[in-house]
Amino acid sequence: MARAPVIAVIGAGDAPADVLELARHAGAEIAARGATLVCGGRGGVMAAAARGARERGGHTIGILPGYDATEANPHIEFAIATGMGEARNAIVVGSAAAVIALAGEGGTLSEIGLALKLGRPVVALRSWTQLENLYRADTAAAAVQIALELCGRSS
Amino acid sequence: MARAPVIAVIGAGDAPADVLELARHAGAEIAARGATLVCGGRGGVMAAAARGARERGGHTIGILPGYDATEANPHIEFAIATGMGEARNAIVVGSAAAVIALAGEGGTLSEIGLALKLGRPVVALRSWTQLENLYRADTAAAAVQIALELCGRSS
Amino acid sequence: MARAPVIAVIGAGDAPADVLELARHAGAEIAARGATLVCGGRGGVMAAAARGARERGGHTIGILPGYDATEANPHIEFAIATGMGEARNAIVVGSAAAVIALAGEGGTLSEIGLALKLGRPVVALRSWTQLENLYRADTAAAAVQIALELCGRSS
Amino acid sequence: MARAPVIAVIGAGDAPADVLELARHAGAEIAARGATLVCGGRGGVMAAAARGARERGGHTIGILPGYDATEANPHIEFAIATGMGEARNAIVVGSAAAVIALAGEGGTLSEIGLALKLGRPVVALRSWTQLENLYRADTAAAAVQIALELCGRSS
Numbered sequence: 001m002a003r004a005p006v007i008a009v010i011g012a013g014d015a016p017a018d019v020l021e022l023a024r025h026a027g028a029e030i031a032a033r034g035a036t037l038v039c040g041g042r043g044g045v046m047a048a049a050a051r052g053a054r055e056r057g058g059h060t061i062g063i064l065p066g067y068d069a070t071e072a073n074p075h076i077e078f079a080i081a082t083g084m085g086e087a088r089n090a091i092v093v094g095s096a097a098a099v100i101a102l103a104g105e106g107g108t109l110s111e112i113g114l115a116l117k118l119g120r121p122v123v124a125l126r127s128w129t130q131l132e133n134l135y136r137a138d139t140a141a142a143a144v145q146i147a148l149e150l151c152g153r154s155s
Numbered sequence: 156m157a158r159a160p161v162i163a164v165i166g167a168g169d170a171p172a173d174v175l176e177l178a179r180h181a182g183a184e185i186a187a188r189g190a191t192l193v194c195g196g197r198g199g200v201m202a203a204a205a206r207g208a209r210e211r212g213g214h215t216i217g218i219l220p221g222y223d224a225t226e227a228n229p230h231i232e233f234a235i236a237t238g239m240g241e242a243r244n245a246i247v248v249g250s251a252a253a254v255i256a257l258a259g260e261g262g263t264l265s266e267i268g269l270a271l272k273l274g275r276p277v278v279a280l281r282s283w284t285q286l287e288n289l290y291r292a293d294t295a296a297a298a299v300q301i302a303l304e305l306c307g308r309s310s
Numbered sequence: 311m312a313r314a315p316v317i318a319v320i321g322a323g324d325a326p327a328d329v330l331e332l333a334r335h336a337g338a339e340i341a342a343r344g345a346t347l348v349c350g351g352r353g354g355v356m357a358a359a360a361r362g363a364r365e366r367g368g369h370t371i372g373i374l375p376g377y378d379a380t381e382a383n384p385h386i387e388f389a390i391a392t393g394m395g396e397a398r399n400a401i402v403v404g405s406a407a408a409v410i411a412l413a414g415e416g417g418t419l420s421e422i423g424l425a426l427k428l429g430r431p432v433v434a435l436r437s438w439t440q441l442e443n444l445y446r447a448d449t450a451a452a453a454v455q456i457a458l459e460l461c462g463r464s465s
Numbered sequence: 466m467a468r469a470p471v472i473a474v475i476g477a478g479d480a481p482a483d484v485l486e487l488a489r490h491a492g493a494e495i496a497a498r499g500a501t502l503v504c505g506g507r508g509g510v511m512a513a514a515a516r517g518a519r520e521r522g523g524h525t526i527g528i529l530p531g532y533d534a535t536e537a538n539p540h541i542e543f544a545i546a547t548g549m550g551e552a553r554n555a556i557v558v559g560s561a562a563a564v565i566a567l568a569g570e571g572g573t574l575s576e577i578g579l580a581l582k583l584g585r586p587v588v589a590l591r592s593w594t595q596l597e598n599l600y601r602a603d604t605a606a607a608a609v610q611i612a613l614e615l616c617g618r619s620s
Contacts, residue, residue: 272396
């Protein structure tokens with residue numbers, strides 16, 4: 001069995017409508033390309049991306065901070081209950097072959113840093129222009145295309 | 156979307172043939188009952204249970220100790236790369252609604268202890284007779300039946 | 311600078327008076343022998359052992375489940391706030407060269423299992439007679455003596 | 466017993482001489498003010514800060530990525546062996562009341578993000594000018610002064 005590539009989508013738990021729409025498109029595109037979505041499993045960007053992926057029939061994994069799987073947003077198919085709080089951010093990016101970052105705050109920043117440290121390429125989608133060493137995209141489709149190429153699978 | 160119940164199978168990474176056969180049956184029964192298997196993602200009981208589940212068309216999640224998804228056994232559909240070493244054992248049982256324990260050593264013992272601490276019921280399958288507060292089963296089918304009843308879903 | 315040997319004391323967060331007294335003696339003996347105590351940082355056996363160590367002028371480290379250092383018992387000199395819940399148990403034993411186990415429940419059982427997995431010798435102090443592969447002691451002084459010998463330092 | 470305030474110093478594991486000198490001064494100042502230093506326990510900024518603190522008689526805690534306490538730099542008095550890899554970064558900042566950040570890369574960036582997420586104030590010492598929501602200092606003494614004020618203790 002060949003495992004499908006896994007792409008993480010990271011961003012704010014509380015985000016404006018345009019960011020959420022971008023996240024939903026990213027999730028949809030990940031599913032359309034046959035990849036699996038991993039995210040932090042909660043609200044905002046995490047829920048929007050998972051919703052987009054599920055609407056296109058893709059698989060979604062949520063890496064939760066607590067021990068209660070019911071804390072996952074309704075679009076998470078597989079809930080991983082880490083009980084680790086913010087240290088779970090390392091698992092979100094560590095479990096992905098590439099990371100798509102949307103606008104966010106400290107939690108998202110920590111995931112970008114951890115991804116860089118672990119050697120996971122990060123594609124910044126209309127965000128994080130102040131940071132170096134990130135790939136850049138202006139559309140969800142472009143971000144997913146770059147992410148898939150970077151994890152060694154383009155279609 | 157109703158999330159499928161998640162059952163953990165735990166046991167030795169290096170086990171004799173009869174224990175592996177029991178693990179494979181447990182995995183198959185979990186899949187046949189529509190539940191998702193979670194395990195530690197490596198060899199021995201973990202691989203046998205995942206193989207059994209995949210052979211019956213079930214979903215399998217492997218919670219890996221390292222950061223490299225390719226360390227997962229070939230029957231793992233979704234590899235979670237924790238990078239946490241043995242601390243990942245808390246995630247294996249925390250992500251399950253119930254746990255089926257086969258013969259094992261220190262790692263398995265730690266998972267039983269963590270499951271009890273987190274309130275996840277543990278069904279000992281022909282093993283761990285020296286421990287208290289565990290449910291008991293002699294066949295894989297009985298173990299899965301008990302586990303599903305305990306996580307609030309019997310069929 | 312030679313680092314002092316570190317001994318973990320593990321046991322129930324809610325324990326009867328005789329177990330607490332045993333834990334306090336163990337902590338005192340650890341300090342008297344120049345070793346550092348590490349524990350889970352909360353109440354019961356953890357607090358009693360830390361109290362014993364501090365009363366003898368020893369150093370005490372508490373590995374806390376949450377992010378709030380004020381949750382440490384008052385005898386913890388250095389509070390490590392892991393935010394990891396029960397997964398922190400792996401750090402308690404991983405940070406020790408040897409482990410002294412008193413009576414406890416699931417959390418203590420998980421620490422024994424993790425210690426065995428990580429190769430840290432475990433000395434059971436009037437407890438855990440049902441488990442194999444543990445060293446045995448009937449007094450706090452004997453337990454600490456064995457623990458120090460096992461971590462390569464006897465005096 | 467009142468616990469001493471704990472200040473984290475974070476920065477690159479491989480840093481130029483001027484950054485190492487700054488880290489050493491920060492560690493020395495932390496010790497001079499009666500605070501405890503926590504860091505990631507390895508080389509570069511971590512070792513320089515710990516050296517500075519020990520030279521002034523302060524206590525130093527190293528939160529290590531692996532399970533082997535001997536991987537700590539020689540200036541670490543108390544080595545915490547997490548076995549958690551990069552996820553240990555959450556413990557470094559979670560265990561501190563305030564964080565002093567020097568120049569670094571992905572790992573340091575992740576610690577800044579985690580600190581912001583956990584509500585630990587971050588003082589950027591001649592570094593990280595591209596990030597928002599950080600306090601700023603140009604000297605080690607000023608950074609420690611600000612950090613101590615922010616964790617509710619000025620002297």
